[in-house]
Amino acid sequence: MTAPGNPHPLLDAHLVADRGGFHLDVALRVRAGEVVALLGPNGAGKTTALRALAGLHPLAAGHLILAGADLDRPDRRVWTPPERRPIGVVFQDYLLFPHLSARDNVAFGPRRRGADRRAARAVADAWLARVGLAGYARSRPRQLSGGQAQRVALARALAVDPTLLLLDEPLAALDARTRLDTRAELHRHLAAHPGATVLVTHDPLDALVLADRLVIVEGGRVVQTGDAATVTARPRTDYVARLVGLNLHRGHAAGHRVRVGGLTLTAADSVTGEAFVAFPPAAVALHPARPDGSPRNIWLATVAGVQRHGDNLRVQLDGPLPVAADVTPAAAAQLRLVPGRAVWAAVKAAETRAYPVGAPTARDGDPAAPGAAGSP
Amino acid sequence: MTARWNHRTRWTRAALAGAVALALALAVTGCADELDPSAGGAGDGVRGPVTVFAAASLTESFTRLGTEFETAHPGTTVTFSFAGSSALATQVNQGAPADVFAAASPATMRAVTDAGNADGSPVTFARNQLVIAVPKGNPRSVSGLADLARSGTKVALCAPQVPCGAAARTALDAAGVPLTPVTLEQDVKGALSKVRLGEVDAALVYRTDATAAASEVDAVEFPESAEAVNDYPIVVLRQAGNPAAAREFVAYVRSDRGRAALSAAGFQPPRA
Amino acid sequence: MPVALLVPAGLGLIFLVLPLAGLLAHTPWATLPQRLAAPGVLTALRLSLLTATVATLVCVVLGVPLAWLLARVEFPGRRLVRALVTVPLVLPPVVGGVALLLVFGRRGLLGGWLDATFGITLPFTTAGVVLAEAFVAMPFLVIAVEGALRGADTRYEEAAATLGAGRWTAFTHVTLPLVAPGVAAGAVLCWARALGEFGATITFAGNFPGRTQTMPLAVYLALETDLEAAIVLSLVLLTVSVAILAGLRDKWTAGP
Numbered sequence: 001m002t003a004p005g006n007p008h009p010l011l012d013a014h015l016v017a018d019r020g021g022f023h024l025d026v027a028l029r030v031r032a033g034e035v036v037a038l039l040g041p042n043g044a045g046k047t048t049a050l051r052a053l054a055g056l057h058p059l060a061a062g063h064l065i066l067a068g069a070d071l072d073r074p075d076r077r078v079w080t081p082p083e084r085r086p087i088g089v090v091f092q093d094y095l096l097f098p099h100l101s102a103r104d105n106v107a108f109g110p111r112r113r114g115a116d117r118r119a120a121r122a123v124a125d126a127w128l129a130r131v132g133l134a135g136y137a138r139s140r141p142r143q144l145s146g147g148q149a150q151r152v153a154l155a156r157a158l159a160v161d162p163t164l165l166l167l168d169e170p171l172a173a174l175d176a177r178t179r180l181d182t183r184a185e186l187h188r189h190l191a192a193h194p195g196a197t198v199l200v201t202h203d204p205l206d207a208l209v210l211a212d213r214l215v216i217v218e219g220g221r222v223v224q225t226g227d228a229a230t231v232t233a234r235p236r237t238d239y240v241a242r243l244v245g246l247n248l249h250r251g252h253a254a255g256h257r258v259r260v261g262g263l264t265l266t267a268a269d270s271v272t273g274e275a276f277v278a279f280p281p282a283a284v285a286l287h288p289a290r291p292d293g294s295p296r297n298i299w300l301a302t303v304a305g306v307q308r309h310g311d312n313l314r315v316q317l318d319g320p321l322p323v324a325a326d327v328t329p330a331a332a333a334q335l336r337l338v339p340g341r342a343v344w345a346a347v348k349a350a351e352t353r354a355y356p357v358g359a360p361t362a363r364d365g366d367p368a369a370p371g372a373a374g375s376p
Numbered sequence: 377m378t379a380r381w382n383h384r385t386r387w388t389r390a391a392l393a394g395a396v397a398l399a400l401a402l403a404v405t406g407c408a409d410e411l412d413p414s415a416g417g418a419g420d421g422v423r424g425p426v427t428v429f430a431a432a433s434l435t436e437s438f439t440r441l442g443t444e445f446e447t448a449h450p451g452t453t454v455t456f457s458f459a460g461s462s463a464l465a466t467q468v469n470q471g472a473p474a475d476v477f478a479a480a481s482p483a484t485m486r487a488v489t490d491a492g493n494a495d496g497s498p499v500t501f502a503r504n505q506l507v508i509a510v511p512k513g514n515p516r517s518v519s520g521l522a523d524l525a526r527s528g529t530k531v532a533l534c535a536p537q538v539p540c541g542a543a544a545r546t547a548l549d550a551a552g553v554p555l556t557p558v559t560l561e562q563d564v565k566g567a568l569s570k571v572r573l574g575e576v577d578a579a580l581v582y583r584t585d586a587t588a589a590a591s592e593v594d595a596v597e598f599p600e601s602a603e604a605v606n607d608y609p610i611v612v613l614r615q616a617g618n619p620a621a622a623r624e625f626v627a628y629v630r631s632d633r634g635r636a637a638l639s640a641a642g643f644q645p646p647r648a
Numbered sequence: 649m650p651v652a653l654l655v656p657a658g659l660g661l662i663f664l665v666l667p668l669a670g671l672l673a674h675t676p677w678a679t680l681p682q683r684l685a686a687p688g689v690l691t692a693l694r695l696s697l698l699t700a701t702v703a704t705l706v707c708v709v710l711g712v713p714l715a716w717l718l719a720r721v722e723f724p725g726r727r728l729v730r731a732l733v734t735v736p737l738v739l740p741p742v743v744g745g746v747a748l749l750l751v752f753g754r755r756g757l758l759g760g761w762l763d764a765t766f767g768i769t770l771p772f773t774t775a776g777v778v779l780a781e782a783f784v785a786m787p788f789l790v791i792a793v794e795g796a797l798r799g800a801d802t803r804y805e806e807a808a809a810t811l812g813a814g815r816w817t818a819f820t821h822v823t824l825p826l827v828a829p830g831v832a833a834g835a836v837l838c839w840a841r842a843l844g845e846f847g848a849t850i851t852f853a854g855n856f857p858g859r860t861q862t863m864p865l866a867v868y869l870a871l872e873t874d875l876e877a878a879i880v881l882s883l884v885l886l887t888v889s890v891a892i893l894a895g896l897r898d899k900w901t902a903g904p
Contacts, residue, residue, distance in 0.1 A: 056806050082809040095807040099825040108821075112812030160811060462872035530772070535855060537872040558772040559854025560861075562868055566850065573746070574755040575771050 014062035030196040037211030045220040055082035088162030094153035096141035103137035109160035127155035262320040267354035274357035283351035284325035423451030431480035437641035475622035481539035498609035502643040508596040532579040535560040543604035544580040550603040587642035700842040703781035711789040719797035745851025776853035781842035789834035796830020
């Protein structure tokens with residue numbers, strides 16, 4: 001891996017594209033050997049960004065520089081068609097050519113890039129062996145399991161030695177069990193890939209396991225970037241907070257005290273100005289009567305709903321601060337938690353994190369999200 | 377097959393036209409009887425629809441005769457189905473609802489009489505003779521059958537299976553002219569249209585067909601055609617639904633009025 | 649099995665098969681061998697198979713790109729072009745033959761020039777038969793292939809592009825194999841239509857044994873004099889075409 005702050009990332013892209021009323025504006029820099037996950041809800045523009053990188057969707061503005069070469073730069077009328085970009089793509093449902101064997105699918109790229117039939121097949125066989133499918137060279141795609149097809153698709157994309165590897169929801173088409181094995185194996189191959197990798201997913205687990213860095217996209221824009229630890233500890237949007245399972249609220253802070261909703265919460269951190277407060281549902285304790293003692297963040301709430309959540313129950317609370325709380329079934333029975341019931345909610349200050357809205361959470365000099373303030 | 381289809385649509389159309397004409401005729405005759413009771417003409421009491429299957433070469437002359445017949449016999453309607461006589465003979469033998477059959481050759485008529493579908497014996501009502509049809513102005517100066525065998529001259533004949541083709545073969549044999557046509561057409565109209573479109577330099581067709589296309593083709597008479605005169609027989613059919621009117625129509629075709637219409641179309645009267 | 653489907657399905661099948669039964673019932677089995685050995689039969693059959701096959705090849709070579717154009721390229725007037733493609737379906741074949749004469753005939757728009765420049769004349773030649781059959785049969789191929797192309801997933805072409813395939817290579821190496829069943833189905837329809845072609849052929853190419861007299865023309869002329877001969881010829885045509893089509897279908901479905 002290159003040193004942090006390398007001024008010349010392998011991929012330097014500012015993707016501006018329109019697709020039927022949807023506007024995408026995403027900046028992306030990826031170093032050699034780095035795996036970046038574009039994470040976001042459906043319709044956020046992740047796939048459009050991926051297609052723009054691959055050359056399947058033209059940029060309206062911005063730029064796309066890969067290994068120092070301009071591939072797409074509308075203002076200079078520079079455009080490289082997909083077949084001439086050093087980019088490999090693993091598509092969501094793999095798109096293995098159904099009329100070709102696994103070997104010929106993998107050999108397709110090398111053949112198109114000038115290798116003769118024998119050489120291309122040798123490359124294909126080597127890649128199939130690397131993904132553990134040496135015995136499946138002659139199989140047709142429809143004879144392969146989902147996991148096998150995924151590995152053939154990966155081998156096919158890597159067989160052209162791409163400078164940039166793109167993966168669109170690489171595990172979404174697999175069942176839960178296969179996904180676990182395939183994810184681990186994919187992680188191994190991505191780590192071995194010397195070029196840049198951009199991975200599109202809506203599954204936070206895929207992103208956390210496979211990527212070195214996350215870029216959260218919502219509504220066509222980057223809302224947060226950073227490594228897994230930063231993003232999960234300090235979510236900046238409801239989407240991310242929900243992904244990582246935190247209660248997230250935005251308020252105004254003065255020292256350890258944050259005004260949020262109609263309440264003033266006491267947080268572990270000291271902040272001034274606009275700030276986020278975040279705490280896990282497990283940190284929220286419920287009481288039938290106002291508790292005495294240590295917790296300083298206390299308010300009266302109404303039970304809105306109760307759902308099973310793992311071994312516990314997750315209680316949705318209405319009130320001055322709508323939050324989720326996790327309680328044990330025993331506690332729930334004791335509290336007689338039914339919708340409409342009033343309870344006291346309490347959160348310890350030590351478990352309440354506060355961080356400024358304006359400050360970047362990015363590291364390594366990555367450009368901050370458009371709209372988010374801050375400098376590298 | 378295309379030709380079959382054409383016949384079928386023609387039937388449908390004829391049936392439709394017949395139904396409309398019948399309705400009109402009934403409406404009109406209701407009044408006409410009151411206005412002019414003497415309008416019955418020669419065949420008194422003859423009325424109703426008559427369906428005539430006639431060789432394609434009779435299209436112009438019979439259509440005219442049909443109108444005249446209806447005028448002479450108020451209350452009758454004549455419906456025609458014009459097609460190649462062999463196809464018509466097949467249809468008659470398959471039980472087609474026809475009253476009269478007029479063929480372009482005794483051979484095709486024989487197919488109907490042999491099958492026992494004729495009511496009485498056929499009579500010859502006209503004769504047709506071959507001519508050489510050439511494009512207007514006769515650009516190749518064709519004056520006889522021998523000219524057709526010149527190299528580079530494209531000639532269309534009828535296929536030997538149809539009457540005009542058999543007649544052409546007889547005439548060519550009589551003249552001793554070895555002729556290789558470029559095409560053997562399924563009927564005389566097909567051969568003629570190849571001349572009209574300029575695709576061939578000449579075709580052997582019936583004089584009646586050349587007469588009908590006189591604005592586009594010239595007819596060159598040749599002596600050997602006398603060897604291959606085609607008799608046109610007509611007969612009332614056994615399956616006729618309206619035998620009285622059918623017999624009256626046959627009589628009308630053989631009358632002086634009928635002969636006049638046929639000779640205007642290029643036919644010759646039958647040998648006495 | 650819903651009766652509401654089975655009953656009309658059965659009726660439909662009977663409707664299609666009964667005329668064949670009619671032919672079989674009137675077949676002169678006793679004289680069949682002599683009739684089959686009659687001199688013109690084999691010649692006409694060979695000519696029919698040859699011209700229908702060549703016409704199908706012509707249709708594939710010209711029709712597949714045309715179908716691609718209609719399915720994949722947005723251009724002004726595309727709907728009109730699609731409607732024009734079906735003209736030969738609507739036109740009575742005899743009229744189609746006349747139209748071909750008006751273009752390729754001696755006095756036609758192109759025919760005179762073809763003759764003067766290259767010495768090529770098409771009417772009354774075997775090539776003319778191929779032309780007439782291709783004209784009438786091409787829409788079957790274009791419509792089938794266009795439908796297959798519209799149903800094919802264009803993302804396979806994108807996948808091919810990311811692997812380095814230009815549009816032409818993507819078309820030949822990915823799109824075409826993907827729509828191969830559609831092309832095959834279209835070619836079969838096309839071939840069958842060409843094999844049974846009558847009206848345009850006799851009008852444009854005329855009828856001369858060994859050169860332009862295909863089976864349908866032979867059948868029609870046999871009908872003029874000899875119903876039984878016509879039936880025998882029809883049966884030969886039917887048997888050969890059904891045998892060939894059934895054989896091909898097995899080959900396709902037996903693929904991996």
